[in-house]
Amino acid sequence: MKADLIYENDLIEIIIYTCIAFLSMVLVLILFFYFSRKKIIQKEFEKKDLEIHHHKELLRAGIISQEAERKRIAQDLHDDISSKLNIVSLNSHLLMTPNLTVQEIAEITGNIINLTGKALKNSREIAHGLLPAVLDKFGLHAGVEELCQEFNSSKSVNVSYQNQVQFDDLDKDKHLHVFRILQELMNNSLRHGKARNISIVFVEENGMKECCYTDDGCGFDSKDKKNQHGLGMKNIESRVGFLEGTLNINAKVNKGVEVIFSF
Numbered sequence: 685m686k687a688d689l690i691y692e693n694d695l696i697e698i699i700i701y702t703c704i705a706f707l708s709m710v711l712v713l714i715l716f717f718y719f720s721r722k723k724i725i726q727k728e729f730e731k732k733d734l735e736i737h738h739h740k741e742l743l744r745a746g747i748i749s750q751e752a753e754r755k756r757i758a759q760d761l762h763d764d765i766s767s768k769l770n771i772v773s774l775n776s777h778l779l780m781t782p783n784l785t786v787q788e789i790a791e792i793t794g795n796i797i798n799l800t801g802k803a804l805k806n807s808r809e810i811a812h813g814l815l816p817a818v819l820d821k822f823g824l825h826a827g828v829e830e831l832c833q834e835f836n837s838s839k840s841v842n843v844s845y846q847n848q849v850q851f852d853d854l855d856k857d858k859h860l861h862v863f864r865i866l867q868e869l870m871n872n873s874l875r876h877g878k879a880r881n882i883s884i885v886f887v888e889e890n891g892m893k894e895c896c897y898t899d900d901g902c903g904f905d906s907k908d909k910k911n912q913h914g915l916g917m918k919n920i921e922s923r924v925g926f927l928e929g930t931l932n933i934n935a936k937v938n939k940g941v942e943v944i945f946s947f
């Protein structure tokens with residue numbers, strides 16, 4: 685009888701301990717899931733924060749470069765066009781002076797013709813800078829060909845260009861972005877990389893057009909903060925964003941630069 689009672693007490697004790705152990709395990713598991721979930725959510729927030737910050741940086745770069753472009757156009761208009769038109773106006777008023785000799789009239793009209801010619805040429809150049817005429821009239825392929833010729837004619841770099849893509853005239857807006865990206869990449873290769881050779885290749889894969897750009901210049905460390913403050917690369921990134929494409933930049937010191945973007 686006594687032995688039975690002891691056995692029963694032991695059993696109850698075992699059951700109680702097992703329940704406590706089980707409950708503590710459940711508690712530990714709940715706490716574990718709670719904290720790991722909290723950590724995941726925190727990580728997600730941090731990632732979102734980084735994305736927003738990056739987005740803001742791109743927007744800022746876009747606005748700054750837009751302002752710089754406006755300033756440049758204002759300067760060009762002011763220095764090249766306004767000043768010349770000013771002198772044309774002065775000369776035209778001079779023509780109204782009474783008793784001018786034939787020689788004086790010829791000299792003043794000569795001045796006017798000369799200055800209006802220059803103002804016309806400069807206004808064409810400003811317009812060309814804003815929207816290259818060849819790009820508008822003959823499309824991206826001809827535009828890039830002309831760009832390569834311009835760089836080749838400087839004799840300081842050799843640009844090779846291959847195109848396997850048929851560009852659609854309906855995508856003109858997109859093509860201006862592609863053109864500006866290449867312009868910036870080529871300027872960087874010359875200015876920063878001191879490259880001797882540049883290669884540009886357009887290919888089409890699975891309906892997506894891709895541009896592969898390489899130079900053999902001094903390259904750079906893309907992780908170095910000092911190389912992340914330029915506006916040029918940020919603008920390239922936001923232009924690729926407009927194109928809804930992807931951007932891959934492979935750059936190493938002394939290994940040149942490779943940039944692949946799709947559009």
Ligand SMILES: Nc1ncnc2c1ncn2[C@@H]1O[C@H](COP(=O)(O)OP(=O)(O)O)[C@@H](O)[C@H]1O
Binds near residue numbers: 874878902914
């Ligand atoms: N092709 C290149 N070769 C060597 N360095 C480059 C090249 N492209 C970019 N870089 C480096 O990356 C930096 C950022 O370039 P970018 O954003 O175009 O700014 P910026 O041209 O105004 O300095 C440059 O200052 C340069 O150090």
Ligand SMILES: [Mg+2]
Binds near residue numbers: 868871872914
């Ligand atoms: Mg640049």
